[in-house]
Amino acid sequence: MNQPKPPNGYQSRTRTNIIRLFYWNGAWGAATALMAFGPKFLWSLVFTLLAVGLDVAVGVGMILANKKYIAELDELQRKVQLNSMGITLGVALIAGVPLSVMDAYHVIPVHADIAYLLILMTLTFAVSNLYGTRRYR
């Protein structure tokens, strides 16, 4: 069989980028947990500020890993990712701003915690990404 010669491995490159992104996400989660829970148990203001600095630094690494992952996707996969990001940003804005306003004017009985917004964004991204992937299958 006359097979075409691959110029380089798209699949292996993408797999490497996903693994790198996974580690950076895990590191950011750990740094965020350290920043959030560390001061409750152990630390002084100095350690808290160091934990915040570490969280921001690891967060920058996570953003760069995500940027590299998106940049090295092929055009269809990139389109699916960017559509999902756009929908997630829109949902976060149209849900986050009213939620914050309702909290400020005591319309809702609960505090509009940032965690609610993060959960909503995660779910929105997962659903829209799944929809986009299945749409082009």
Next chain:
Amino acid sequence: MKNRLKVLRAERDWTQAQLADALDVSRQTINAIETGKFDPSLPLAFRAARLFGMRIEEIFQDEDRGSFSSP
């Protein structure tokens, strides 16, 4: 946009995965192009044309106008 990617691939007895590797894209992208769900960019169309040793308009055709014919 119509295309002959599936026919050209079948003529060479290539799988979608092999074509995807050769064009440096995912297999899902090849499938989406073959089924007409996704139109490739110009650089990807050029890569496909180079791979098959054909002109772009011999592989991809505008559905409204058919293939472009030079004057």
